[in-house]
Amino acid sequence: MCGTGKFKVLWGLETSAACPRCGNFEDHLHVPHCRAASARAEWDRRTAAFSAWLDLQLTGPSIKIAILQLLQGVRTPPSFPRRTISSSVRPAFLAQQVIGSQGLLEGCIALSWLPLQQQHYDKIRCCRSVSLWASRLSQQLISIGFYMWEQRNSVQHSDDNIQLRERHSTVNEGFHSQFDMGPDDLPKEIQPMLTCRQQVLCKLLVDKEEWLKLLCQERRDFRRSMKAQRRSLRTIFSPGP
Ligand SMILES: [Zn+2]
Structure with a gap:
């Protein structure tokens, strides 16, 4: 053991x-x-x-x-x-x-x-x-x-660790897709997090993971709330029976 x-x-x-x-x-x-x-x-x-x-x-x-x-x-x-x-x-x-x-x-x-x-x-x-x-x-x-x-x-305990390499690759993939999607469907106060690609890229792995987690969550919440708003607007403005 x-x-x-x-x-x-x-x-x-x-x-x-x-x-x-x-x-x-x-x-x-x-x-x-x-x-x-x-x-x-x-x-x-x-x-x-x-x-x-x-x-x-x-x-x-x-x-x-x-x-x-x-x-x-x-x-x-x-x-x-x-x-x-x-x-x-x-x-x-x-x-x-x-x-x-x-x-x-x-x-x-x-x-x-x-x-x-x-x-x-x-x-x-x-x-x-x-x-x-x-x-x-x-x-x-x-x-x-x-x-x-x-x-x-x-x-x-080195960067050659396969689990660490996989984490790096997952976070980098997520990082690039967040920048590619842009800041449009993010709340105003979160948008500055997508200002500088290089600045985020230099962060430590754990910080990048936290950054990615936060952005994914915010984007999900924002999209959900926009969808809910659109649905309620449709209900208000749709012609009655
Ligand atoms: Zn082995």
């Missing part, structure tokens, strides 16, 4: 569960899975850094290929062509598959990786602790998910 679109709707904080990056339904699984270009770029950046980290930790090459492939399962469908997994790491690969790609991203690693990595350390005559390798591996994986969440939040 975290502040994704799904829970914000459940908590009554938002009316839409749309992802701020792509506009699709957002739950916690969607955060690393999002198809938006900015999410893809962040994922590529983080997995490239993770791959470099695996090398730095002298991870067995077959282990590295298998883990990276499983991690890609978070975003890539299983039918996507994959690299061949070495038979020596296949049991660990299958054990990790049972946990799942999302589990891997959340730092849940299969125990079967540890003896394999130990074998690799022995082969290259390295005295590093395999427990420490596993612990750091888990932290690295969790941090990828965390960075995906951070990137999502940076979009949520």
Whole structure:
């Protein structure tokens, strides 16, 4: 449970569960899975850094290929062509598959990786602790998910936010149509609000929304009252039975 679109709707904080990056339904699984270009770029950046980290930790090459492939399962469908997994790491690969790609991203690693990595350390005559390798591996994986969440939040609080873009576009459309309709069917005291297009255009989004709401309401009321006046005049001046 975290502040994704799904829970914000459940908590009554938002009316839409749309992802701020792509506009699709957002739950916690969607955060690393999002198809938006900015999410893809962040994922590529983080997995490239993770791959470099695996090398730095002298991870067995077959282990590295298998883990990276499983991690890609978070975003890539299983039918996507994959690299061949070495038979020596296949049991660990299958054990990790049972946990799942999302589990891997959340730092849940299969125990079967540890003896394999130990074998690799022995082969290259390295005295590093395999427990420490596993612990750091888990932290690295969790941090990828965390960075995906951070990137999502940076979009949520920027002008690139899809909901914000939609609000901008709706208000701008309404703004231009108000100016195009002109001030004729507005009360005299409201007409000066349509004096300078540029002045209104420079306002903040919330101010523009307020401006638009007021003008729409005033125009509606004025038209309604004019219609009522015309109707009553017709009644007065129409010939009697
Ligand atoms: Zn998305």
